[in-house]
Amino acid sequence: MRPPADDVDGRLPVWQALGELFLDTEPDIEHLTGVCAESPYSLSELDRILFRELWPALRANLYSPAGQWAGWNDDWLVARVLEKQRPGSARRWWLNPLKLYHLSHWFGIRRAIARQRGSRSPASQ
Structure with a gap:
């Protein structure tokens, strides 16, 4: 998998979809699932995107009593995710009690x- 900075166009729809898990609203699971299923990323790559890219960038919203609820501006989200890509930031999520909610x-x-990927016809995969 390419580094985030080299794959912004590919990752942005996934960042936006998975970013719903960090909003102060109920996530649209059907939409989120569809975007991720249509993405070129394996399940383990999606794990990495969620917990190593989005968690460091968006976790603070989970602590705010008046957190973001309308979604993320594309430019802001890209800048924020890329800014938070530093050694050690990904591992800290395991120490956080909110991990159980996200997991x-x-x-x-x-x-x-x-399931959605498995139900596609061979011609569409």
Whole structure:
């Protein structure tokens, strides 16, 4: 998988979709699943994008009592994700109590992505 800075166009739809998990609203799981299933990224690459790219960039929104709820501006999101790409930032998410919330959503989404990809006809894969 290419580094985020070299794959912004490919990652941006996935960043936007998975970014819904960090908003102060209920995520649109069907939309999120569809975007991720149509992406070129494997499930393990999607894990990496969520927890090593988005978590460091967007986790602060989860702590704000008046957090972002309308979505992320593309330019801001790209700049924020790329800015937060530094050694060690990804590992810290495992120490955070909010990980259980994200993991519970993510494991269900991950299964739905796998099901959606498995149900495609061979001609469309």
